[in-house]
Amino acid sequence: MSRVIVKGLPTYYTEEKLRDHFSKKGYVTDVKLKRKNNGESRRFAFIGYKDIADAENAVKFFNGSFIDTSKIIVELAKSFSDPNVPVSWKERRKERDELLQRTEERLQQMEEAANRRKAKKQKKVNHLNDKIENNSNLKEFVEAMKPAAQSRSWANDEVVNTEGAPTNEKLEEALGLTKNGSDDSDDEYDDNLVSGKTKTKDDNVNENSEEKMISLNDMVSDEKDDETNEPNGKDENMDDLDWFKSKRKRIIDTQEGDEAKNVEPLNVSQSQTPSGIENGKTEVEAVASGEDEEEEDEEKEETVRELSLEERNIDRILVTGRLFLRNILYSSTEDDFRKLFEPFGALKEVHVAIDTRTGKSKGFAYIQFETAKDAVKAYIELDKQIYQGRLLHILPGEVKKEHKLDEFELKNMPLKKQKLLKRKFEASKQEFSWNSLYMNTDAVLDSVASELGISKNELIDPTNSSSAVKQALAEAHVIGDVRSYFEKKNVDLTKFSEKERDDKVILVKNFQFGTTKEEIGELFAAYGELNRILMPPAGTIAIVEFRDAPNARAAFSKLSFRRLGKSILYLEKGPQGLFTKQADQSDKFQVEEKTTETKPNASDVLESTKNEDVENNEDSGDEDTGPTVSIFVKNLNFSTTSATLSNIFKAYPGFLLAVVKTKPDPKNPGKTQSMGFGFAEFKTKENANAALRTLDGFTLDGHKLQLKISNRVGNTNEISNSKKKKAKSGKIVVKNLPFEATRKDVFELFSSFGSLKSVRVPKKFDKSARGFAFVEFATAKEASNAMDQLQGVHLLGRRLVLDFAEQESDDVEAEIEKMTKKTKSQAKSRELADLREGNSGKRKLELEEEDEY
Known part of the structure; x- marks a missing residue:
């Protein structure tokens, strides 16, 4: 370990003194003096060295030595992962509090889950009870199927719903035993009852089997058998009581039609099993088993253990494969971390955040592995370990933000652009x-x-x-x-x-x-x-x-x-290792700092030019009659006049005119009012820029002036804005060209004024010239020079008319509009020619002014 612990320090010793004292045996990277809450020293500290050898030498040298009158103990420090490191009482209390809090939260969650299950179960029971209460047959069936331990024999009449039960008259009608009105006694019937009490063992077995006929399964199956195999007559060996018992299942069918309609139909499956019976279970048992399964699922969900912080970090690293390192040495380089992490797997990128001003590390770095499993391995092994005298803290890193184009965006680009982007992307990965x-x-x-x-x-x-x-x-x-x-x-x-x-x-x-x-x-x-x-x-x-x-x-x-x-x-x-020595001073490149001129004060300029001779300004104004440049002045006070505006500009060289734009005053007919802006005109652009740099922001009549170069044409020049724009082009259109002139003639004429990129002489269908040509120079300066030298020159007896050609517009919509306008003009020209040839009647034809192309 490259970190040592020092015990027995004097209470007055500071971190600066510790650094000076222990730096005798190596470069100290970190000093941590532990203090109490009140700032008092706890008399021990941690000293970090860059190399393990320096730390071991420091232990040998300083252990048992004295600082002032205090004997110190110096040992190699242990990392947090060392099992021999004792846990402090604060950490134990913190863990105990966290455990208690987690237990309380878990108990509360279990109680809430139990209440939810209980409420859900009670809701289902209430629903089932309501269903039984509304169905008398189902209620009677449920009561009959109850175990003996849950039923009271003396309370049968109270529980069974007698409403809708068959009366004696209906029973007699069903059995065909209606009274005939005679006075015969019922001795024969009583004898039958008496004889029923003295049955044999076999008869008891039959009786028990007959009592099981109350089951719904037996009801449905017996009804089906009777419907198919019912005998036409009475069996001769069957006495009246047996025949009565065989007819006992017919009681349900003897209910009135209205009551029978109220009974919910039984959904019999392919195996003739009622809906209330599933896999040999009654409806109550099925509901109970379903509730048990739901309870088990909920218990499984609640018993899922909450992941710890370290487990969450590992899950995150498995997704990104990127590590975030902090508390690193400020002099650490990418090579240091590459050597540290390469044993765990192939590295994709090592990035140490650098301060651009000092060129040193900011104290954190990113490590990107080729595979996420290698990143997890490095995280487990190196987190909270001592590296270069510091405790290395590793966290899961976020996914690196890369501005990459997907295939859909690439398809929308030109093929040339696609190839360029792909080449750049491949070049960044080339090794x-x-x-x-x-x-x-x-x-x-x-x-x-x-x-x-x-x-x-x-x-x-x-x-x-x-x-x-x-x-x-x-x-x-x-x-x-x-x-x-x-x-x-x-x-x-x-x-x-x-x-x-x-x-x-x-x-x-x-x-x-x-x-x-x-x-x-x-x-x-x-x-x-x-x-x-x-x-x-x-x-x-x-x-x-x-x-x-x-x-x-x-x-x-x-x-x-x-x-x-x-x-x-x-x-x-x-x-790697291309240079064997550090760079010489002659090989270093120093960026020349651009000196920014301080903005002159407008008041100083005006003050310095007050005593100048006005005649000199007038004489200099006649020297140049070229195109003028205007300055647009806005945010003027509405009370500012043209004379006031001229007074602040006339001190500058090249000034010609200053005007405040006005409009008719609607409230005072015959008078004008200021529009809040104006123009100042200068001879050259240099003069205008000098005035603009000085007077921009100057306060006039309580308003700060805002100045910028205007596109407005000066009054002393007739050149249009379009020609100014054309002057930037290196392409010239040559008009009034003789029809006999060839491309070679035009090339030889213009090639003496610069290098030509192209010469084009348009021709008609019959190969004759159309009377104009296009000449494109390599630079706009050469084209401008040719324009100045060849203006008014005659070729084969014709005076050439030169002008700068229009530049091709980058706006697609503008080009479409231009072509549409040209097509309309050509169509109207053809229509006019047809009218002239046909000598037809007069027609009103609206013609637009044709543009020159």
């Missing part, structure tokens, strides 16, 4: 490149040609069959120069063949010749501080090293396959 020192072939040839002082065409002759050999020799020469340069800059070239990559080092390749070190530095410095940039004199490859790995990963993902100039950047992560 090895087959050619780390790859260089653009065109850049290699340019570098060699520049070194030899010749053109690339002279170096590579397309008519010579040995051009490929020359190209290979040139590349070999450049690679040799690059290798020698990197070796001088402490770069180990043998590391390029190794697989392990360093996130902080990026190889920049495939940029065009002429790209400077400053351009590369400015491109990458936007993502974080750079340690060094190495670029050989050949200018074909570069190595960029970041101070922080997270910033380097961000730059790698954003700049992969980024267009720089005419080429696309190829990025590759550099190998």
Whole structure:
């Protein structure tokens, strides 16, 4: 363990003194002096060392020594997972309170569950009782099926519902024993009763079997048998009592029709089992068994043990496979944690949160494993363990937020964009490149040609069959120069063949010749501080090293396959241990801080220009008669006039005019009122910008002025806004072109003023020219220069009319509207031509002004 415990400290000793005292035997990473609630020292502390060896040396050196007059005991500290660590009385009391609280909550939940089950059971019993009370036959059946222990023999008449029971008259009618009105005695009937009392043993058995006929099963089955096999006449061997007993089951059928209709029908299954009897059970037994099953299910749900905090953390880690580490050393690096966690499984990512200002850790990190089981294993083994003198606290990490496009979003993008995104995504995962020192072939040839002082065409002759050999020799020469340069800059070239990559080092390749070190530095410095940039004199490859790995990963993902100039950047992560020494001061890249000019005070400018000669301003106003620039001034006081507005602008060079816009006053006819804004006109854009920077926010008549450059055209210039926009284009339309002029003539005329991208001379169906052409220059500046030089030039006797062509709009709706308008104009032109040829009667035709294309 790299953490020690110190006992027997003086009460007045502080953490700063402890750090100074124990730092003699190694780098101290953590000092924890334990105190009471009132702030008094408990006379023991924990000291953390970065290495285990330093902690062991400190124990050997300081154990038994004295601090002032107190003898201290120094031992290696134990982690929380050590079984020999005693539990404090506070923790025991806390555990006891938590156990008591959990027990009370569980008892309360059990009581609530029992009440719910009892209420549910009582509800079912009440429903069953109501059903029995409403059905007299079912009630009689239930009472008859009760066990002897639950029935009272003397209370049969009280329990059985006699309502609707058959009377003697109905019984006699059913048995065919109606009285004939004679005075004969019932001696014969009494004799039969007496003889019934003196039955044999077999007769008793028959009687017991006859008593079982009350069962519903026997009722239904006997009724069916009697309906099918009932004898037509009376058996000769059957006496009257036996015949009466055989007819006893017919009593139910003798009830009145209305009463029989009230009896609920019995749902007999395929086995002729009534609905109240399921698998040999009565309805009451079935309900009771169902309740028992529900009670068992509820008890199972309630007996589910509540998961502990550690078990919940493990379940979360199994989902994400990501660990969150805190209380780590601020000087820890990603390599330290990679070495710590790699024994538990393959790592997908190690990310230490870095403070961009200091470049040091923020005290927490994230570990992403390839498999979640490895993450759980690492969590169980390393949580609350001592690492670099600190107690490592591990928690389940949240799923990393990745802004990835799904297949549906990719399908909606152009194919070129899809391929670019896929290449960027694959580049971020690439760990090895087959050619780390790859260089653009065109850049290699340019570098060699520049070194030899010749053109690339002279170096590579397309008519010579040995051009490929020359190209290979040139590349070999450049690679040799690059290798020698990197070796001088402490770069180990043998590391390029190794697989392990360093996130902080990026190889920049495939940029065009002429790209400077400053351009590369400015491109990458936007993502974080750079340690060094190495670029050989050949200018074909570069190595960029970041101070922080997270910033380097961000730059790698954003700049992969980024267009720089005419080429696309190829990025590759550099190998581990590429540099043998620290960066020299000459290799470091310093971002030049842009100096911001302090905004001059408007009152100072006005005060300094009060004594200037007005005639000088008037003379300077006649020097330039070019296009003017206007400043839009808003938030004016309604009492501010044009003269007041002119007074604050006239002190600035290039000022021409200031106007407050007005409108007729509806309350005072013949007078005007201010609209709250105005315009100030200057000769050049530079003059307008200088005034805008100074007077923006200036207070005039109690109102703060708000200024911005206006799109309004000055009064001294007739150029339209559309032409200003066209001036930014590098494409020129040449009108009034002679029909005899060819594309070659136009090309030779304009090529002397710059490099041309394209020359197009539209033709008719008969291959004759249409009288105009389009010339596109490489830059807008070259096009503007050609416009100035060729205005008014004649070609084959015709004066050329030049104008900037309209730029193609990026708005699809605008293009559709433009094409629709053009189609309508062409249709009306054809209609007008048909009218002229047919000499038809007069028709009213509305024509719109045709646009020039």
